[in-house]
Amino acid sequence: MKIAVSGKGGTGKTFLAGTLAAHFAAGGHPVIAIDADPSPNLAVTLGLSLEEAGKILPVAENGELIRLKTGTDYSGVFRLTFTVDDIIENYAVPTPSGAHLMVMGTVRSLGSGCACPAHSVVKALLRHLIVDRNEIVILDMDAGIEHLGRGTAEHVDTLLVVSDANRKSLEVAKTICHMAQDSSIRQVVLIGNRLSSPAQEQVLKVFAEKTKIPLPALIPFDQGVFDNGISGDPVDEKRSPAMREVRNLATLLESGQLKKTDALVN
Ligand SMILES: Nc1ncnc2c1ncn2[C@@H]1O[C@H](COP(=O)(O)OP(=O)(O)O)[C@@H](O)[C@H]1O
Ligand SMILES: [Mg+2]
Numbered sequence: 001m002k003i004a005v006s007g008k009g010g011t012g013k014t015f016l017a018g019t020l021a022a023h024f025a026a027g028g029h030p031v032i033a034i035d036a037d038p039s040p041n042l043a044v045t046l047g048l049s050l051e052e053a054g055k056i057l058p059v060a061e062n063g064e065l066i067r068l069k070t071g072t073d074y075s076g077v078f079r080l081t082f083t084v085d086d087i088i089e090n091y092a093v094p095t096p097s098g099a100h101l102m103v104m105g106t107v108r109s110l111g112s113g114c115a116c117p118a119h120s121v122v123k124a125l126l127r128h129l130i131v132d133r134n135e136i137v138i139l140d141m142d143a144g145i146e147h148l149g150r151g152t153a154e155h156v157d158t159l160l161v162v163s164d165a166n167r168k169s170l171e172v173a174k175t176i177c178h179m180a181q182d183s184s185i186r187q188v189v190l191i192g193n194r195l196s197s198p199a200q201e202q203v204l205k206v207f208a209e210k211t212k213i214p215l216p217a218l219i220p221f222d223q224g225v226f227d228n229g230i231s232g233d234p235v236d237e238k239r240s241p242a243m244r245e246v247r248n249l250a251t252l253l254e255s256g257q258l259k260k261t262d263a264l265v266n
Contacts, residue, residue, distance in 0.1 A: 145180055190214065
């Protein structure tokens with residue numbers, strides 16, 4: 001299962017990606033969570049301390065690794081064929097959640113044909129993780145799908161586009177969904193998050209109906225999750241309504257039921 005998460009900043013992508021990764025890992029599955037956001041913070045959601053998270057050197061910023069993989073003796077010339085499976089063995093970080101974490105670092109405009117060595121390595125690595133590996137892969141991205149170049153996108157099972165009830169978030173969600181539907185990602189769905197009233201849930205439902213984008217989960221605003229973002233104190237999973245909804249979504253994803261879900265009923 002290969003899942004990518006996108007949406008406007010602040011809507012809860014990292015919360016969702018991290019919670020899903022932890023859930024699948026707790027179920028005994030090997031999981032690789034990939035942080036592909038230019039300002040990465042998935043590590044903390046997976047249980048690492050800020051100090052431990054700060055020590056992780058993102059792949060794109062690891063000059064030695066990039067040189068090792070792509071370097072030639074000619075200046076301005078770099079290799080385009082190299083192996084990346086060893087990068088996962090050497091750089092995927094185990095986390096208390098049970099999931100392994102790979103931090104990609106700042107890689108802008110991957111889709112626009114930029115061919116610098118760091119981009120080539122990250123692109124090849126993402127492709128390898130999504131296309132060749134057997135682990136469950138959860139990809140935490142920013143507000144775009146540029147990371148999923150051709151040859152990779154069609155191997156993503158589901159793109160979860162996260163939005164709260166804010167109009168700007170929904171506009172960003174719509175743009176991402178359209179881009180994704182034009183790409184070869186198999187399934188694109190909208191996930192409502194941080195919803196603090198039935199009226200806000202209704203906004204998501206109306207939007208989903210209008211745009212014909214399936215809406216398999218409405219995740220409520222959860223004070224425990226919000227406080228965790230401030231204090232770092234762990235969320236009481238059993239009492240967290242948001243976590244419960246994410247677990248329901250995980251079950252849908254695992255069972256393949258999502259494919260049959262046209263849109264959220266009622
Ligand atoms: N369902 C929720 N209820 C309350 N707070 C939430 C919820 N989901 C996310 N948050 C909080 O919102 C903030 C932004 O979430 P985050 O996952 O970092 O967003 P993104 O990765 O999209 O930028 C964080 O402080 C997080 O704790
Ligand atoms: Mg994030």
